[in-house]
Amino acid sequence: MTRHMKMKNKFLGVFLSSCLAVSVVGAFNAAPSSAATTVATVGGKCTTLLVQDYVNGNALVCATNSNGTKVWTKYFTGGAGGTITIGIGALPATLEAYAASAPPRSYVVAAIYSGLTRVDLSTGTPILMPNAADSWAQEKGRPDVWVFNIIKGKEFPNGEPMNADAVKASLDYVMNPKNNAGLRAKVLDITKIEVASEYQVKITTSAPRYLLPRTLSTIPILPPKLFAEQGAVTFWKTPIGTGPFKATSFTPGVQLTLEANPYSLRVKPSATKIIFKVIPEDSSRMAALRSGGVDVVTKVPTDSISILKSANFDIKSIVEPATYIMSLMAKSGALSDKRVRQAFNYAVDKQALIDGINGGLGQVAEAQLIPKGLTGFCNSVTAFPYDLAKANDLMKAAGIPKKSLNLTFQSSTAYITNDVLMAQAISQMLEKLDAVNSVKVEVLEFSKYLDVYYLRGAIPRKDLFAWRMSSSPDLDALVQMERYTTGYPTSNIGYSNRNYDVAINAAAALDVKSTARTSRLCKAAAILKEDAPILWGIHTPDIWAGNKALERLTVDAGGNIDLVSIGNK
Amino acid sequence: MIRILGSRLLQLILVVIGIGTLLFFLVRVSGDPALAIAGSDATAENIASIRQSLGLDRSILEQYLSFLQNLCTLNFGESYTYLLPAMPLILAALPNTLYLSFVAFLLAIVIAVPAGIYAAVKRNSFSGKAVMSISMLGQSIPPFVIGIFLILVFSVWLRWLPSFGNEAGLSIIMPSVALSAVLMARYTRLIRAYFLEELNRGYVRTGKSLGFTNARIWFKHILRNISVPMLSLIGIDLGKFVGGAVIVEAVFAWPGIGSLMINAVKARDYPLLEAGVFAIAVMVVLLNLIVDLLYLYIDPRIRAKVN
Numbered sequence: 079m080t081r082h083m084k085m086k087n088k089f090l091g092v093f094l095s096s097c098l099a100v101s102v103v104g105a106f107n108a109a110p111s112s113a114a115t116t117v118a119t120v121g122g123k124c125t126t127l128l129v130q131d132y133v134n135g136n137a138l139v140c141a142t143n144s145n146g147t148k149v150w151t152k153y154f155t156g157g158a159g160g161t162i163t164i165g166i167g168a169l170p171a172t173l174e175a176y177a178a179s180a181p182p183r184s185y186v187v188a189a190i191y192s193g194l195t196r197v198d199l200s201t202g203t204p205i206l207m208p209n210a211a212d213s214w215a216q217e218k219g220r221p222d223v224w225v226f227n228i229i230k231g232k233e234f235p236n237g238e239p240m241n242a243d244a245v246k247a248s249l250d251y252v253m254n255p256k257n258n259a260g261l262r263a264k265v266l267d268i269t270k271i272e273v274a275s276e277y278q279v280k281i282t283t284s285a286p287r288y289l290l291p292r293t294l295s296t297i298p299i300l301p302p303k304l305f306a307e308q309g310a311v312t313f314w315k316t317p318i319g320t321g322p323f324k325a326t327s328f329t330p331g332v333q334l335t336l337e338a339n340p341y342s343l344r345v346k347p348s349a350t351k352i353i354f355k356v357i358p359e360d361s362s363r364m365a366a367l368r369s370g371g372v373d374v375v376t377k378v379p380t381d382s383i384s385i386l387k388s389a390n391f392d393i394k395s396i397v398e399p400a401t402y403i404m405s406l407m408a409k410s411g412a413l414s415d416k417r418v419r420q421a422f423n424y425a426v427d428k429q430a431l432i433d434g435i436n437g438g439l440g441q442v443a444e445a446q447l448i449p450k451g452l453t454g455f456c457n458s459v460t461a462f463p464y465d466l467a468k469a470n471d472l473m474k475a476a477g478i479p480k481k482s483l484n485l486t487f488q489s490s491t492a493y494i495t496n497d498v499l500m501a502q503a504i505s506q507m508l509e510k511l512d513a514v515n516s517v518k519v520e521v522l523e524f525s526k527y528l529d530v531y532y533l534r535g536a537i538p539r540k541d542l543f544a545w546r547m548s549s550s551p552d553l554d555a556l557v558q559m560e561r562y563t564t565g566y567p568t569s570n571i572g573y574s575n576r577n578y579d580v581a582i583n584a585a586a587a588l589d590v591k592s593t594a595r596t597s598r599l600c601k602a603a604a605i606l607k608e609d610a611p612i613l614w615g616i617h618t619p620d621i622w623a624g625n626k627a628l629e630r631l632t633v634d635a636g637g638n639i640d641l642v643s644i645g646n647k
Numbered sequence: 648m649i650r651i652l653g654s655r656l657l658q659l660i661l662v663v664i665g666i667g668t669l670l671f672f673l674v675r676v677s678g679d680p681a682l683a684i685a686g687s688d689a690t691a692e693n694i695a696s697i698r699q700s701l702g703l704d705r706s707i708l709e710q711y712l713s714f715l716q717n718l719c720t721l722n723f724g725e726s727y728t729y730l731l732p733a734m735p736l737i738l739a740a741l742p743n744t745l746y747l748s749f750v751a752f753l754l755a756i757v758i759a760v761p762a763g764i765y766a767a768v769k770r771n772s773f774s775g776k777a778v779m780s781i782s783m784l785g786q787s788i789p790p791f792v793i794g795i796f797l798i799l800v801f802s803v804w805l806r807w808l809p810s811f812g813n814e815a816g817l818s819i820i821m822p823s824v825a826l827s828a829v830l831m832a833r834y835t836r837l838i839r840a841y842f843l844e845e846l847n848r849g850y851v852r853t854g855k856s857l858g859f860t861n862a863r864i865w866f867k868h869i870l871r872n873i874s875v876p877m878l879s880l881i882g883i884d885l886g887k888f889v890g891g892a893v894i895v896e897a898v899f900a901w902p903g904i905g906s907l908m909i910n911a912v913k914a915r916d917y918p919l920l921e922a923g924v925f926a927i928a929v930m931v932v933l934l935n936l937i938v939d940l941l942y943l944y945i946d947p948r949i950r951a952k953v954n
Contacts, residue, residue: 165811171726171728171730171914172728172730255696258696258697311730314730315731329902330728330729331902331910332812332900355812355900356900358906358909359897359898361795362794362898362899362900365795365798365799365802365803365810365811366802366810369798369802369803369806369809371802371812
């Protein structure tokens with residue numbers, strides 16, 4: 079590489095890094111979410127800075143040229159990035175494509191397989207990009223029918239064509255309850271899948287579902303004949319797909335090796351090989367980075383940040399698309415009074431949780447279930463400020479005598495970042511309320527914790543139950559807000575508000591981009607804040623670290639590392 | 648000899664059934680694995696279907712009888728998380744655990760024996776006391792702390808040794824040192840104590856009066872005599888040793904059964920847990936059998952009794 083090129087790349091890197099700090103609000107509206115997409119070309123105009131498009135094997139990024147115009151620019155040369163080793167706390171036990179959609183499984187699934195669409199989160203806001211589908215749109219006059227045009231002339235590594243039949247077979251498999259696909263919950267609204275032509279598929283939903291193209295980014299398309307011949311269990315052992323990488327070796331719980339996939343639908347990745355090494359112990363994982371055993375590590379503990387920074391490692395911190403909340407048991411007792419629940423929200427100093435426990439990383443959650451930037455976020459619904467006096471006044475108004483409340487706070491351990499510490503801090507904050515005598519923290523081992531969440535075990539939900547409300551992969555408020563509608567299976571905290579249900583159901587049928595939808599979600603969010611069945615906490619940080627020899631080490635707002643772009647200098 | 652082998656085999660069967668039964672009920676009261684498998688995206692219908700496919704919707708008695716039946720054929724079923732037969736998964740990881748345990752155990756013995764003897768014969772010297780102080784330190788620090796310390800020094804600062812995994816030949820050094828440290832320290836102290844006791848025995852004085860060298864008295868006579876109580880302790884320690892290996896494997900991301908077992912506990916992977924505990928139980932009982940056979944070899948009195 080010439081010095082001139084190095085300078086140019088360095089400039090581009092600095093420019094992109096600085097842009098990353100600025101969230102491009104409203105970018106989603108400018109994105110091609112429901113219309114036919116135009117093919118990006120180097121030098122062609124683009125609309126949203128930082129967005130990446132994959133065209134004919136190349137990765138293009140939207141950047142500003144010397145004239146100040148936003149144009150598609152070549153991001154990197156495929157195959158020039160060498161081998162990258164990533165130390166990771168845990169990997170899925172199988173390479174199953176349809177089990178779940180959240181990290182760390184999403185790293186593997188997005189690397190090996192392709193969905194119909196791809197969600198680009200480079201800007202912090204979800205932007206839909208083509209993947210197995212070149213374009214998609216709602217059928218004219220039928221908002222409940224989506225038409226997807228499949229990429230032409232591509233095939234799976236075993237020679238089967240990527241076409242509408244493959245899409246239908248894959249979705250049929252996920253939707254069949256007999257197959258126990260974890261992602262089935264994402265496609266419950268689909269009522270019909272039709273192969274309109276070899277490269278066109280029509281999907282009908284029970285009601286207009288504007289999030290469908292985004293949801294389908296998480297459902298990989300598999301070679302139907304091979305999958306049927308082998309059966310799922312055998313296929314997951316040595317899976318093939320059309321993602322940017324292929325799995326060349328996998329030892330569950332130990333290591334996964336990915337290599338560039340010649341059958342990748344759209345892009346040749348920068349790195350030729352990505353090796354995931356499973357190192358569950360935090361301190362061992364950090365030591366592996368410091369000793370040069372790995373190039374990148376996930377889940378950096380907050381107390382390791384300063385050590386890694388001083389050792390000249392790059393730290394990447396994002397606010398997870400997840401909210402640390404506590405469901406409040408509104409069924410009976412003092413917490414059935416919304417003034418008490420509001421008082422709890424006023425009594426917790428969320429910024430102190432960030433500064434004191436999370437090393438200053440993370441973000442105070444507004445009284446909503448998603449962070450800023452994701453669709454459905456409502457600017458007018460803000461966080462409860464920390465105001466102990468007001469909290470005490472509310473408790474007094476609710477008629478709660480002094481030192482009369484003895485509460486239990488159920489928390490996970492090592493599931494949510496710093497969960498036990500946060501539970502202890504919050505319980506101490508609540509104990510400062512005049513009416514609260516004690517808040518006992520009940521730390522639950524993960525399997526017990528899930529039992530309590532699903533209401534299946536012997537331990538009942540108690541006064542406060544901490545949960546990590548993840549918006550991944552939909553990155554939209556609706557999916558999470560639906561959890562507080564009347565009768566939602568796992569809520570069971572006795573909360574019900576007819577007006578809230580109406581607003582949520584109305585929003586579900588509206589276009590993601592429409593102002594009517596945003597206004598209904600805002601109305602629902604305001605109701606939820608007023609009723610306060612939740613004690614809103616913070617958006618937890620997700621911290622990664624890598625050595626300085628890496629280029630394009632980026633982690634998107636969904637908590638996924640950009641495996642396609644990362645490479646060695 | 649045949650009687651000993653027969654009784655040990657019977658003991659093995661009883662231990663395995665006992666441990667298996669205990670484990671069977673313990674894991675089942677810990678909660679529902681279908682929830683862990685289904686994940687947070689799953690519907691209630693998914694969870695019910697998973698329970699049915701795993702046979703968890705049957706009565707506990709039915710499940711137990713089926714478990715006993717499978718135990719007889721060493722078929723523990725398919726791991727819920729890895730979707731592979733559980734026993735082969737354990738057997739694939741077992742060599743790594745055995746390798747680590749064997750090297751660590753050998754290291755403990757090779758260092759503890761001379762160190763213990765040295766501390767006994769030089770008991771009033773500075774160096775003898777230093778050996779005892781170091782062994783006290785080794786016994787007081789948990790293996791995972793020693794592991795992290797070793798990683799910091801030899802991987803992070805000096806960059807001499809790999810900090811995790813089992814890829815290069817050098818990978819074994821730090822995990823085996825961490826695992827053996829407690830045992831090494833314990834045996835050094837015990838060997839010293841036994842050795843001191845033996846030094847005052849009549850046969851030692853007789854040997855000296857006959858002009859035997861110290862080395863002959865120490866290694867040929869005293870060491871042989873203290874081997875019998877030491878072997879008893881080793882037999883007891885073997886179980887603890889495997890437990891320690893689980894922790895050390897986690898610190899060094901060592902791909903043994905310890906790492907598999909930790910994942911199995913988290914995921915409530917009953918078949919994998921049952922297969923793992925079965926393998927460990929068999930291993931410990933067999934090692935105890937070897938210890939018993941060594942008694943015969945070392946102590947002629949026991950040999951005479953058996954004969």
